[in-house]
Amino acid sequence: MSAAETTPQRIAGRGAAPQRSLWHVILVRPETMTLVLLVLAVILASQLSPFFLDISYILRSFTLSAEFAIVALVLTMVIIAGEIDLSPAANMALSTCLFAWAQASGVPMPIAIAIGLVAGLAMGALNAFMVIGLQLPSIIVTIGTLTLYRGLAQIIAGDKSIRMPEWFIGIDKVLVFGVPATVAIFVVVSLVLGLILAGTIFGRQIYQIGTNEVAARYAGIRTRRIKLILFLLMGLAAAIAGMLTASRLGSVRYDLGLGGELQMVLMAMLGGTYIFGGRGTILGTFLAAWLLVVVSTGMTVANLLPAIQLTVLGVLLIVAIIATNLIYSRAQR
Amino acid sequence: MKKADAVPFVSARGISKSFAGIEVLRDVDLDLAKGEIHALLGENGAGKSTFAKILAGIHLPTRGTLSLDGRTIEVSSPVAAQKLGITLIHQEPISFPDLSVAENLVLGRSEDGWFSRVPWAEMTIEAQRSMDLLGVHIDVARPMRGLSIADQQMVEIARALASDSRLIIMDEPTAPLTPREVETLFGIARRLRDEGRTIVFISHRLEEVRALCDRVTIFRDGDKVATDTIGNLSDVDIIRLMIGRPLKEYIHKHSAEIGEVALEVQGLTLPGVFHDISFSVRRGEIVGLGGLVGAGRTDVARAIFGVVPATGGVVKVDGKAVHIDEPEEAIALGIALVPEDRAAAGIFRTLPVEQNITAAVPDRIAPTGVIRRAIERSLAQDSVAKLRIRLASLNQPIGELSGGNQQKAILARWLLVDPSILILDEPTRGIDIGVKAEFYDMIGELASQGKAILLISSEMPELLALCDRVLVMAEGRLTAEIARSEASQERIMSAAVPRVEAAA
Numbered sequence: 001m002s003a004a005e006t007t008p009q010r011i012a013g014r015g016a017a018p019q020r021s022l023w024h025v026i027l028v029r030p031e032t033m034t035l036v037l038l039v040l041a042v043i044l045a046s047q048l049s050p051f052f053l054d055i056s057y058i059l060r061s062f063t064l065s066a067e068f069a070i071v072a073l074v075l076t077m078v079i080i081a082g083e084i085d086l087s088p089a090a091n092m093a094l095s096t097c098l099f100a101w102a103q104a105s106g107v108p109m110p111i112a113i114a115i116g117l118v119a120g121l122a123m124g125a126l127n128a129f130m131v132i133g134l135q136l137p138s139i140i141v142t143i144g145t146l147t148l149y150r151g152l153a154q155i156i157a158g159d160k161s162i163r164m165p166e167w168f169i170g171i172d173k174v175l176v177f178g179v180p181a182t183v184a185i186f187v188v189v190s191l192v193l194g195l196i197l198a199g200t201i202f203g204r205q206i207y208q209i210g211t212n213e214v215a216a217r218y219a220g221i222r223t224r225r226i227k228l229i230l231f232l233l234m235g236l237a238a239a240i241a242g243m244l245t246a247s248r249l250g251s252v253r254y255d256l257g258l259g260g261e262l263q264m265v266l267m268a269m270l271g272g273t274y275i276f277g278g279r280g281t282i283l284g285t286f287l288a289a290w291l292l293v294v295v296s297t298g299m300t301v302a303n304l305l306p307a308i309q310l311t312v313l314g315v316l317l318i319v320a321i322i323a324t325n326l327i328y329s330r331a332q333r
Numbered sequence: 334m335k336k337a338d339a340v341p342f343v344s345a346r347g348i349s350k351s352f353a354g355i356e357v358l359r360d361v362d363l364d365l366a367k368g369e370i371h372a373l374l375g376e377n378g379a380g381k382s383t384f385a386k387i388l389a390g391i392h393l394p395t396r397g398t399l400s401l402d403g404r405t406i407e408v409s410s411p412v413a414a415q416k417l418g419i420t421l422i423h424q425e426p427i428s429f430p431d432l433s434v435a436e437n438l439v440l441g442r443s444e445d446g447w448f449s450r451v452p453w454a455e456m457t458i459e460a461q462r463s464m465d466l467l468g469v470h471i472d473v474a475r476p477m478r479g480l481s482i483a484d485q486q487m488v489e490i491a492r493a494l495a496s497d498s499r500l501i502i503m504d505e506p507t508a509p510l511t512p513r514e515v516e517t518l519f520g521i522a523r524r525l526r527d528e529g530r531t532i533v534f535i536s537h538r539l540e541e542v543r544a545l546c547d548r549v550t551i552f553r554d555g556d557k558v559a560t561d562t563i564g565n566l567s568d569v570d571i572i573r574l575m576i577g578r579p580l581k582e583y584i585h586k587h588s589a590e591i592g593e594v595a596l597e598v599q600g601l602t603l604p605g606v607f608h609d610i611s612f613s614v615r616r617g618e619i620v621g622l623g624g625l626v627g628a629g630r631t632d633v634a635r636a637i638f639g640v641v642p643a644t645g646g647v648v649k650v651d652g653k654a655v656h657i658d659e660p661e662e663a664i665a666l667g668i669a670l671v672p673e674d675r676a677a678a679g680i681f682r683t684l685p686v687e688q689n690i691t692a693a694v695p696d697r698i699a700p701t702g703v704i705r706r707a708i709e710r711s712l713a714q715d716s717v718a719k720l721r722i723r724l725a726s727l728n729q730p731i732g733e734l735s736g737g738n739q740q741k742a743i744l745a746r747w748l749l750v751d752p753s754i755l756i757l758d759e760p761t762r763g764i765d766i767g768v769k770a771e772f773y774d775m776i777g778e779l780a781s782q783g784k785a786i787l788l789i790s791s792e793m794p795e796l797l798a799l800c801d802r803v804l805v806m807a808e809g810r811l812t813a814e815i816a817r818s819e820a821s822q823e824r825i826m827s828a829a830v831p832r833v834e835a836a837a
């Protein structure tokens with residue numbers, strides 16, 4: 001559509017100069033920052049250990065975070081819509097405990113899985129009800145349910161770990177075209193959600209709601225329905241992620257995925273998702289997930305104490321938030 | 334009125350400004366004298382606000398210098414401007430919605446340290462005093478959220494006036510105001526001028542500029558094309574300088590065939606806001622809704638559109654009683670509302686112009702749910718051409734457009750919806766003279782296509798020129814219904830002014 005491209009120029013009149021150059025557009029995107037960091041991290045890590053130049057080593061390391069990464073993709077959409085969900089890691093634990101408990105008490109596997117998924121959805125629905133129905137801020141609501149879901153998981157599972165049947169264990173060892181299954185799932189989900197967010201009306205309206213919810217409502221966008229869908233998706237993704245984790249670990253305890261919300265938020269933020277909503281991409285979170293894996297594995301290889309590793313992650317989170325803020329508010333003065 | 338003497342108070346030399354390589358101001362030279370009211374005129378996007386923002390330290394000029402009292406100054410930030418005694422009243426009131434009116438009024442003025450006590454009591458009293466001075470009745474303890482756009486503007490004005498500045502720049506302060514408030518504002522502006530302060534006044538209403546200003550400067554496409562004493566220029570001169578061609582003649586009287594009743598409301602009530610509102614709008618008819626700011630006109634529009642539904646009364650669309658709880662339902666019934674407050678309820682500031690224009694027609698740009706870029710582009714393109722929206726690219730964030738061009742984009746959004754009932758709430762706020770004429774034509778055209786139009790406007794000439802009937806509201810009630818043949822400025826005003834009960 002060459003005619004289509006030239007018309008705005010003409011309309012802009014003689015005051016208008018050429019559109020901003022391509023490099024300008026690319027450089028001010030936060031995903032570019034993520035990609036640069038990723039390349040730097042790989043170079044640095046390969047200095048530490050030549051393993052990092054071996055793709056299968058990175059893939060195997062990725063299986064340890066793949067479940068969180070899958071949820072982080074959905075979380076990205078929730079944050080773009082102007083909300084947040086901090087409960088998915090606890091949701092993973094509770095839905096998986098229910099699933100494992102049902103399964104251990106003799107319920108057939110398909111039904112047990114259904115129980116886990118429904119539980120995840122129900123937890124998402126509860127969040128949605130409080131955020132959309134009662135108009136409470138999602139950060140407070142999901143801090144509450146994060147505690148609640150984790151507590152319930154502990155009540156159900158106690159301190160014991162529930163063993164998974166042999167055949168259920170080891171999905172992370174299954175290779176699909178040479179890629180561990182959980183990583184493959186992550187890649188596929190990234191593609192699907194990326195296309196939805198960038199190419200469909202549903203995705204478009206997520207950005208519009210996150211940018212200005214009042215204006216979105218005036219424009220006839222079903223803001224509440226879209227948010228409900230997002231919270232439900234979140235619950236579903238958490239339940240699935242929980243079961244993938246169970247398969248990887250071979251057993252389920254109440255502390256499954258403990259602290260996972262930090263990693264999920266970190267992935268979204270490092271990927272350039274704007275904490276106040278309206279901006280961000282799946283591509284960013286996708287890159288950030290790899291970045292985070294390389295950084296954490298690198299730190300483990302370098303024998304850093306867990307406490308130091310946590311500190312580094314915290315610093316990364318803060319730097320990511322500041323950097324995206326700066327990039328987005330690059331005020332033209 | 335002093336003439337510019339040897340050393341002007343403010344002088345700008347060769348001011349230029351580019352955004353991402355696009356030059357929007359070119360070598361502007363301008364002198365402002367002490368004690369003058371100086372108007373800036375120009376089409377939407379001509380560069381008035383940009384120039385104002387440079388004076389106020391919000392934008393840095395790409396080239397050029399500013400001097401104050403003959404000394405070169407560096408206005409590097411709004412705080413620096415404040416220190417130099419320069420205040421800008423923004424075109425879009427910006428405030429902190431959760432803080433009280435009083436807090437918003439004194440915001441950023443505190444000279445004390447971080448930990449000093451906040452003098453709430455004095456603050457409230459002082460705030461109330463400055464609101465009284467403006468003749469506005471707003472409880473200063475209430476939060477900003479929910480104030481009408483006009484009241485927000487008055488708070489913004491009060492804030493600037495309270496700051497004791499030597500140069501006050503008012504960027505379209507009168508756009509949301511009704512004649513009475515405009516008069517109050519003008520009275521204050523004249524008093525400030527007589528105290529020797531300088532005022533820069535931006536407006537698209539020539540009659541206001543004539544009533545208030547001493548000199549005018551006209552911008553066109555980023556160039557300063559003229560500065561002169563207002564008396565030396567006729568309206569025709571000004572328009573020619575502004576748009577570079579004579580104004581397109583427009584037909585006031587449209588000749589639409591009036592058809593069936595399309596929209597009817599009966600006894601619409603929202604306690605404390607409006608009461609017992611009944612009227613109807615027929616196909617092909619343009620019904621005006623006049624009144625003072627705060628009369629409840631916007632609330633009625635919002636109630637019909639389902640933003641804040643009424644608690645009592647009936648809304649009928651095409652004769653059928655309907656229940657509208659959400660805008661999406663209103664849109665499905667063929668109703669569109671162009672909201673008054675475009676910053677809060679209209680634009681998606683950081684999203685591309687294109688996406689802003691097509692936001693209300695998802696089914697047209699994505700029949701299957703997947704967005705068809707080519708369709709979207711061509712819809713947006715047509716709108717841009719039709720309304721002559723001035724932009725650099727359809728991908729530009731809409732927040733980068735000038736105020737009037739943002740308004741046009743929002744209008745474009747609702748015209749794409751092709752509604753059968755169109756509610757326009759102050760649709761021409763901030764739109765320049767040239768486009769206004771075309772816009773009036775367009776409304777007439779829509780009416781002759783059989784659309785029912787409800788036009789809420791504080792601009793008398795607009796109501797008088799366009800409407801078949803004018804309804805007037807005062808204090809939440811309908812006080813008059815005036816046929817076109819009998820409509821006059823005086824009749825509308827007398828119905829708009831609240832009647833003070835003798836007993837009360």
Ligand SMILES: Nc1ncnc2c1ncn2[C@@H]1O[C@H](COP(=O)(O)OP(=O)(O)OP(=O)(O)O)[C@@H](O)[C@H]1O
Nearest residue numbers: 352357377378379380381382383733734735736737
């Ligand atoms: N931050 C920005 N980034 C890019 N372009 C901008 C920015 N701010 C303004 N512009 C452009 O500069 C031009 C002048 O805008 P300006 O706001 O000064 O117009 P204006 O004369 O105030 O118009 P209006 O009457 O509509 O308020 C416009 O074409 C606008 O798109």
Ligand SMILES: [Mg+2]
Nearest residue numbers: 382424735736
């Ligand atoms: Mg402007």
